[in-house]
Every structure is written in structure tokens, then in C-alpha cells.
Amino acid sequence: MTIGDKIPEILGIDQDGHEIKASDYRGRKIVLYSYPKANTSGCTAEACSLQAHKEELAAAGYEIIGISKDKQALQKKFADAHGLQFPLIADTETTLLQQLGCWGEKVACGRHTIGILRTTYLVNEEGIIEKIFTPKEIKTKIHAEQILDAINAAE
Template sequence: MSTELTTGDAAPEFELLDQHGNLVNSKDLRGQKTVLFVYPGAMTPGCTKEACDFRDNTAHLEALGYRVIGLSKDAVEKQLKFSERDSLNYPLLSDPQLELHRKLGAYGPKKLYGKLVEGVIRSTFVIDENWVIEHALRNVKATGHVARIVKLLEAA
């Protein structure tokens, strides 16, 4: 069952592996603001564009007080290939069972090439240091999305 989390909701707790096989626990992430972006598939054209855009803006986001974390259903090994191929400078979490995706409301019905399908919904969640959602953005475009996030955080 998917939930649509929104501003002011508690972000879900999780324990997932990153691209290096390290266990990442949401409880350990408290205390620092986080930009968690959910992408449909590692090494696909749109996801590569978005991931590289986050890579290129990581320093700016960190200067604003936010760390970047990516999330997809891809296996750890594919996440590692993606990270190495594109020199991604932040953790990529692997959620093959789609548990966190569903908790975030980032998996469910969506339109793909005009057809209604079930799948990963490209989304970004801005989470504060107390693990509360500041912004929940769904059905975002891969291109230009990071600039929108930066502008949103700069205005805060």
C-alpha cells in the first residue's frame, strides 16, 4: 500500500544498503537536512541526467545545509556501476522490495507514454534535521528538476 506523504509528515524510517553495501539507517541521518530523490532506474537516460545534475549541484546543496541521497529499486551492484560510471558523489540506496518507495508514495499508478502503468514515480523529498518532510515533489521531470530544488531551498 502506498501513502502520499506531504509537508509536515514524518519521513519514514528505513534500513537499506547503499551502492557500497553499507547499511544506511534513517535514524543515523537525523540531525542533518536531506534531499532524497527517487529515480526509476539506474543508468537510464533520464535518471542519468537527473543524477548527474544532483552530482553537479551537491556542493551548492551542501552549502545550503542539505546532503543528497538517491534511491531506486536497483540492486546494490547496479547502483555501484551507476555511481562509478557517472562519478556520483553521494549515496545511492537500493530498495529492491520497494518498501521505502511505497512508504514515500513514490510507487504506484503513473502515466508512461500515455498508458496507465504501475511503477516508480520520480519524486524528491526535502527532509529536515528532525526527519520531517519540508517538501514532497512527485512526478518531477528529470531535466531542470535540480535547479527547481535549489531555487526552492535558496528561497527558504
């Protein structure tokens, strides 16, 4: 997906077993982010950065939704272990990840694999993507600050 595209209606099932839909957020903005694996150092840093700045993001009108290929039980453990107070979608079939375009080839240590490309989408009140942070742009430890900077620059 690219800037100007509408996100899919059905986003998936979160760590608590709730179906998450784009229409549930109509009238609200979304930070929709994909991450490779729960409880790994980079993904934990990114999630904790977002949780630490959740109130600032909310003040700017944004709600947070995370997505990975992890099973629901692992997403639940991840959320509970780190006090994450936002939905974490368990996209075990990679349906949403593929629709968003954040599932594909990546290179690590010279090895080519297929997997989740760490990506963040800023979505407006109508479900339209307004900004995309690509894997090379995201700094996991300060990702929330990157998002807030982009939001402030756009105003």
C-alpha cells in the same frame, strides 16, 4: 507521505552495502529522491544535475540520497559510471518506495503500469518532510537548480 510526516528510520542498503538510516542524518537536511531506473537518460540527467550541484546543496545544509528498485550491483555501476558521490539505495522490495508514496500507477504512452513515481523530498534536520517535488514538477536536467531555487525561496 505528505509534508509534515517523518521519514522512516530504516532507509535501506546503498550501492556499497551500507545500511542507511534517517538517524545517520540527524541534524542535517536531506534531498531524498526516487528515480525509476539507473542508467536511463532521464535518471542519469537528474543524478548528474544533483552531483554537479552537490557542493551548493551542501552549503545549504543538504545531503543527497537516491532510491530506486535497482539491485545494489546496478546502483554501484551507475554511481561509478557517473561519479555520483552520494548513497543510492537499492530498494528491490519497494519497501521504502511504498512507505514514501512514490510507488504506484503511472501512465506512459497511454499504457498503465505500476512503478516508481519520480519524486523528491526535502527533509529537515529532524527527519520531517518540508517540501515535495512531484513527478510533473521535476525537470531532470535542471533538478538541482529547482531544489536550490526552492531552498532560497523558503529562506
